[in-house]
Amino acid sequence: MKDIFEILKQEILFPLNVKGNIVSGIVKSYLSNHAPFFVTVMVTHRCNLSCRICPYKGNDFPMNRNFQAYCSSNMHDEIDASSWFRVIDNLKKNGIRLVVFTGGEPLLKEDVFQIASYARDSGLFTILSTNGTLIDDSNARLVSSNFDSTTISFYGMDETHDFHTSEGAFEKASKAALSLSKTGHSAGAAYILTNRNIKEFEKFSVHGREKGISYIRFHPVHYDKELIPSREEYQEFYNRFMLLKKQNPSFFVDHAFFIESFQKRLCEHVCPSLKMQISVSPDGRLLSCCTYPVELGNLLTQDLGEALKNADPDLSECEGCCLNTQQYFDLINNPLVIFQHYLKEEFRTEP
Numbered sequence: 001m002k003d004i005f006e007i008l009k010q011e012i013l014f015p016l017n018v019k020g021n022i023v024s025g026i027v028k029s030y031l032s033n034h035a036p037f038f039v040t041v042m043v044t045h046r047c048n049l050s051c052r053i054c055p056y057k058g059n060d061f062p063m064n065r066n067f068q069a070y071c072s073s074n075m076h077d078e079i080d081a082s083s084w085f086r087v088i089d090n091l092k093k094n095g096i097r098l099v100v101f102t103g104g105e106p107l108l109k110e111d112v113f114q115i116a117s118y119a120r121d122s123g124l125f126t127i128l129s130t131n132g133t134l135i136d137d138s139n140a141r142l143v144s145s146n147f148d149s150t151t152i153s154f155y156g157m158d159e160t161h162d163f164h165t166s167e168g169a170f171e172k173a174s175k176a177a178l179s180l181s182k183t184g185h186s187a188g189a190a191y192i193l194t195n196r197n198i199k200e201f202e203k204f205s206v207h208g209r210e211k212g213i214s215y216i217r218f219h220p221v222h223y224d225k226e227l228i229p230s231r232e233e234y235q236e237f238y239n240r241f242m243l244l245k246k247q248n249p250s251f252f253v254d255h256a257f258f259i260e261s262f263q264k265r266l267c268e269h270v271c272p273s274l275k276m277q278i279s280v281s282p283d284g285r286l287l288s289c290c291t292y293p294v295e296l297g298n299l300l301t302q303d304l305g306e307a308l309k310n311a312d313p314d315l316s317e318c319e320g321c322c323l324n325t326q327q328y329f330d331l332i333n334n335p336l337v338i339f340q341h342y343l344k345e346e347f348r349t350e351p
């Protein structure tokens with residue numbers, strides 16, 4: 001039987017370029033301390049794009065209404081690098097090992113490299129989650145030397161991507177992938193599935209590999225009901241995904257159970273907030289997650305562990321996210337379920 005740390009390293013963390021004792025740190029913290037698996041730090045809410053599905057735009061349904069309410073308070077306040085260092089110390093002390101830098105567009109934060117570098121030097125694994133439009137040959141090395149891994153969001157090919165984001169964004173994001181790969185950096189694609197792009201993922205996968213993308217992960221769209229694929233579309237996607245994953249498992253890194261859960265998401269509601277992830281706002285507030293943010297405290301003035309002990313956020317109106325699946329709930333509450341899922345895949349026999 002495979003060792004669980006080995007499985008997590010090879011199947012989940014290796015594609016993100018997580019190495020050596022950092023792997024043990026992340027996994028052991030998660031399994032033994034019950035520290036959340038990862039923290040998304042929103043270093044800024046500013047952005048250079050205007051995406052159709054952006055939560056800041058405020059379509060009229062509860063997910064967005066909550067986000068808008070959150071944004072209306074101190075939306076533009078941002079703490080400086082030295083305050084971020086204190087937040088990072090707080091995260092580290094409480095067992096966090098994996099930090100995702102996001103926004104807005106995180107590269108608009110002037111001192112983001114300084115903050116990432118501090119986190120990395122503190123032993124945290126740092127991932128940059130970006131729209132890719134601000135990376136080119138001139139700063140790719142700066143990105144690769146301050147982040148362990150980068151994920152660029154994609155929404156299809158060419159004009160399909162631009163339909164979801166902004167004109168010209170596809171070309172820039174594709175060039176960013178190429179610039180990063182030339183530095184030897186691990187850059188992956190986060191492909192957000194909508195009913196407009198779900199049939200394009202194979203074409204994009206070929207394009208992504210040509211641009212040096214080293215893996216692709218899929219996420220269902222959250223914020224725009226008109227763009228949510230139907231169950232039939234998800235089923236068809238799942239079938240195609242499984243075929244491609246068999247041919248190239250190191251590129252299509254998502255597990256079958258995760259992809260399969262996209263259909264169930266439409267009727268189930270189970271939330272991994274606080275256990276799987278927490279989030280930090282640009283002004284240092286602790287949030288339940290970055291998708292349906294409810295304020296839980298302030299990491300400049302409160303210890304993370306203490307703040308989480310007393311946390312009881314009302315998330316009843318959240319309509320769900322890609323982490324919102326029965327499988328992930330199992331995974332969070334009982335790490336042994338990880339075994340079951342992996343072993344099922346490992347020993348699955350074809351009919």
Ligand code: SF4
Binds near residue numbers: 055165
């Ligand atoms: S890149 Fe992100 S923050 Fe910027 S507009 Fe698009 S969805 Fe919104």
Ligand code: SF4
Binds near residue numbers: 291324
């Ligand atoms: S299901 Fe939980 S983690 Fe997901 S968006 Fe809702 S509150 Fe956040």
